[in-house]
Amino acid sequence: MSRVLYIQASPRGKRSKSLAVTDAFIKAYAKSNPDDPIAALNLFEANIPSFDGLAVQAKYTILHGMEHSAEELQAWRSVEKVIETFKSADKYVMAVPMWNFGIPYRLKQYIDLLVQPGYTFSFDPQQGYTGLVTAKPLFVGYARGGEYPPGTDAEAFDLQKRYIELIFGFMGFSQIESVVVEPTLQGGPEVAQRKLAAAVERAEQAWAAFSCRFQKAAVTSASTLIPTGGTPKAGRSGGIR
Ligand SMILES: Cc1cc2nc3c(=O)[nH]c(=O)nc-3n(C[C@H](O)[C@H](O)[C@H](O)COP(=O)(O)O)c2cc1C
Numbered sequence: 001m002s003r004v005l006y007i008q009a010s011p012r013g014k015r016s017k018s019l020a021v022t023d024a025f026i027k028a029y030a031k032s033n034p035d036d037p038i039a040a041l042n043l044f045e046a047n048i049p050s051f052d053g054l055a056v057q058a059k060y061t062i063l064h065g066m067e068h069s070a071e072e073l074q075a076w077r078s079v080e081k082v083i084e085t086f087k088s089a090d091k092y093v094m095a096v097p098m099w100n101f102g103i104p105y106r107l108k109q110y111i112d113l114l115v116q117p118g119y120t121f122s123f124d125p126q127q128g129y130t131g132l133v134t135a136k137p138l139f140v141g142y143a144r145g146g147e148y149p150p151g152t153d154a155e156a157f158d159l160q161k162r163y164i165e166l167i168f169g170f171m172g173f174s175q176i177e178s179v180v181v182e183p184t185l186q187g188g189p190e191v192a193q194r195k196l197a198a199a200v201e202r203a204e205q206a207w208a209a210f211s212c213r214f215q216k217a218a219v220t221s222a223s224t225l226i227p228t229g230g231t232p233k234a235g236r237s238g239g240i241r
Pocket of ligand 1: 010011012015016017018019096097098099100101102143144145146147184185
């Protein structure tokens, strides 16, 4: 039995195109794996903690090898809880809209909570950075209003898919599969409908690969690409970034 965490980063509910793609994937997956529990995490509805002054201070207290104050400890426990819930899953599905060429702010907030030294990555002066969330597959449904095809000038503006692959790769994910639906706005409703139908079909087919734990690694782990030279001095539980 595998626990699936379904992370939803669109606030648009039934209108969301990224959710339409991941819903199709989840439906196909659940049909073949009826015993696998699927926990949905809607980032615009969930009460995820802020990564604010106190939480950031708590992070730096750890980096500098000092003891947390009572207030910092309380803030840090909330961060740890988010990470624990995240890491307790075996497989991940995520719906990600493009916002201003990147990702919605609620997903960035969630990532800022997750990416912590000693929890989701480690640092060693000799080895550099190592992702700690390993051997877990991730399926992502991306939606964009415009088009950003590989090999075109528009590709450089895609800081959505590139960032997700980099930051999840940094945390150790090496098996990332995805389906992109684009354009969802440019080109009018007819084009959008046709592109969505094709993307939904691709997502339905992708479940088979997910079900066998993405045997084929689709993305090289970003953590192995980060050079160790010139990195700042390490604190108690990781590099200061
Ligand atoms: C705040 C905001 C910013 C957006 N920025 C972009 C953008 O930079 N490029 C783009 O192609 N589409 C952009 N869009 C359009 C969305 O990517 C598009 O509507 C997509 O389908 C949203 O995903 P969803 O349908 O899953 O919510 C933006 C939409 C919103 C609400």
